[in-house]
Amino acid sequence: MLKFLTPAGQYFLFLKKVISKPEKASIYYTQTMREFVSLGLTSVGIVVIISFFMGAVITLQTAYNTENPIYPKYLIGLGCRDSMILEFSSTIAALILAGKVGSNIASEIGTMRVTEQIDALEIMGINSASYLVLPKIIAVVLFNPVLTLMAIVVGIFGGGIAGTFSGVMTLENFIYGIQYDFIPYYIVYSLIKTVVFAFIITSVSAFQGYYVEGGSLEVGRASTKAVVYSSVLILLFNVILTQLLLK
Amino acid sequence: MIRVVNLNKSFNGKAVLENISVTFEPGKTNLIIGRSGSGKTVLLKSIVGLLEIDSGEIWYEKSLFNKLDFESKKTIRREMGMLFQGSALFDSLTVEQNVMFPLDMFTDQTKEEKIDRVNFCLNRVDINNSNKLFPAELSGGMKKRVAIARAISLNPKYLFCDEPNSGLDPLTAILIDALIKELTEEYSMTTIVNTHDMNSVMEIGEKIVFISEGIKCWEGNKNDILNSDCGTLNDFVFANSLAKKLRPTNR
Numbered sequence A: 001m002l003k004f005l006t007p008a009g010q011y012f013l014f015l016k017k018v019i020s021k022p023e024k025a026s027i028y029y030t031q032t033m034r035e036f037v038s039l040g041l042t043s044v045g046i047v048v049i050i051s052f053f054m055g056a057v058i059t060l061q062t063a064y065n066t067e068n069p070i071y072p073k074y075l076i077g078l079g080c081r082d083s084m085i086l087e088f089s090s091t092i093a094a095l096i097l098a099g100k101v102g103s104n105i106a107s108e109i110g111t112m113r114v115t116e117q118i119d120a121l122e123i124m125g126i127n128s129a130s131y132l133v134l135p136k137i138i139a140v141v142l143f144n145p146v147l148t149l150m151a152i153v154v155g156i157f158g159g160g161i162a163g164t165f166s167g168v169m170t171l172e173n174f175i176y177g178i179q180y181d182f183i184p185y186y187i188v189y190s191l192i193k194t195v196v197f198a199f200i201i202t203s204v205s206a207f208q209g210y211y212v213e214g215g216s217l218e219v220g221r222a223s224t225k226a227v228v229y230s231s232v233l234i235l236l237f238n239v240i241l242t243q244l245l246l247k
Numbered sequence B: 001m002i003r004v005v006n007l008n009k010s011f012n013g014k015a016v017l018e019n020i021s022v023t024f025e026p027g028k029t030n031l032i033i034g035r036s037g038s039g040k041t042v043l044l045k046s047i048v049g050l051l052e053i054d055s056g057e058i059w060y061e062k063s064l065f066n067k068l069d070f071e072s073k074k075t076i077r078r079e080m081g082m083l084f085q086g087s088a089l090f091d092s093l094t095v096e097q098n099v100m101f102p103l104d105m106f107t108d109q110t111k112e113e114k115i116d117r118v119n120f121c122l123n124r125v126d127i128n129n130s131n132k133l134f135p136a137e138l139s140g141g142m143k144k145r146v147a148i149a150r151a152i153s154l155n156p157k158y159l160f161c162d163e164p165n166s167g168l169d170p171l172t173a174i175l176i177d178a179l180i181k182e183l184t185e186e187y188s189m190t191t192i193v194n195t196h197d198m199n200s201v202m203e204i205g206e207k208i209v210f211i212s213e214g215i216k217c218w219e220g221n222k223n224d225i226l227n228s229d230c231g232t233l234n235d236f237v238f239a240n241s242l243a244k245k246l247r248p249t250n251r
Helices: A002-018 A025-065 A074-114 A117-123 A128-166 A171-179 A185-210 A216-245 B040-048 B070-077 B095-106 B111-124 B140-152 B170-187 B198-204 B231-237 B241-246
Strands: B002-011 B014-024 B029-033 B055-060 B080-083 B158-162 B190-195 B207-212 B215-220
Touching: A002 A128, A002 A185, A025 A074, A025 A128, A074 A117, A074 A128, A074 A171, A074 A185, A074 A216, A117 A128, A117 B080, A128 A171, A128 A185, A185 A216, B002 B040, B014 B040, B014 B207, B014 B215, B029 B040, B029 B170, B029 B198, B040 B158, B040 B190, B080 B140, B095 B111, B095 B140, B111 B140, B140 B170, B158 B170, B170 B190, B170 B198, B190 B198, B207 B231, B215 B231
Parallel strands: B029 B190, B029 B207, B080 B158, B158 B190
Antiparallel strands: B002 B014, B002 B055, B207 B215
16 A cells, blocks of 8 residues: 555655746746647647547448448448547547657656756756646647547548548438537547646656656666556546546 | 765665765865765765755855755755766757756846856857757767856856766866866865866865765875875775875885
């Protein structure tokens, strides 16, 4: 029990250190803009590719599993839309970003720790945790909803392309399906999940990197732990948020 | 002036520093020497506050540093400059940005004023035409120089150097030593250098503290060190064959 509680307590103390008044707001602003590019914009490519193929596969699988005359064809489009909005755009994209962004953050901060760059910041009288981590959290939390919306659009587009070109349905049926019984709240639900997942990815990964002790081997281990712990927490919070928000 | 009184530090119950008391004077190059693993780095990191001590006092002038709150510590830390063993330059920033970093953080100078100060500091450590290079493009000696330039950019009162010569050839090491001594005298800084390099000891050791297995065994200067009565210090000083030949015959 103590083995679990000690790092949990350390994590919350770390968050307290991270979320504190910046030394100089203009420097933090510049840092946040940099993180938008390095953690946000560079993730657009992978999210677009994955969402496109996810949408395509959902459409094809739904089509092959509903080959029954009593099911209208537009249900395939509806299934693709709801799957993308409710689960794939937020949760699956978050799991993939935990791999890309999480390992990037843990290894960057971990390397700074073992090469004494974090000590150098502390010596200057700078709150290193806040300076290094807060801009990353802000950038990812603000940019991930954009990625999620992008994933929804691209995923549905991928589904439409796959459905039409494979001949399992017509484009008209698909478009009718994605418009049928649309519940806007699902988008809100997805965005809330995305924000929580973004916070988990950045804070857990930064925590793993910040407390690395040793050398390159330990940085590698911290990077792996960052991905594993972020992924497990994402899945856990997915259940909790779904229960809370879709009652 | 920095004063350490009865400092104790342990890790997982194992004492690493025991009852260390020493005064480091301004305008002098103060050296902490000892074998690898003797506790030099722990002592230096305790003095700068990177490690929490178990008991004892660390005074910066009239401030009891180890009892100050986080904000008050920050004020004193802004008067510190530190040269780390591996230089600790920020990888993602250029030489110019590295030296400018403390100025960006803690001053309201204009961009031109900051660039002037950066160029002054870089010239002072003999780094020219390298402003736009990244740390990965610099040699070990150049990295140390840039780190010194960054450390002095805010005119610190205290300069700490952890193994400034590690990984450097003997000639570059002497140049770095000379630079540290010059800057110490020029700015009347209280400088503390951690080293196990006997060349440094004999070149710049105005005040020397010898630590062995976490205990302060000897204190003096470079003129006294060859005639000390301390056995462990003599083993350290006369470790290599050349030094053994130079050992006074009555020892």
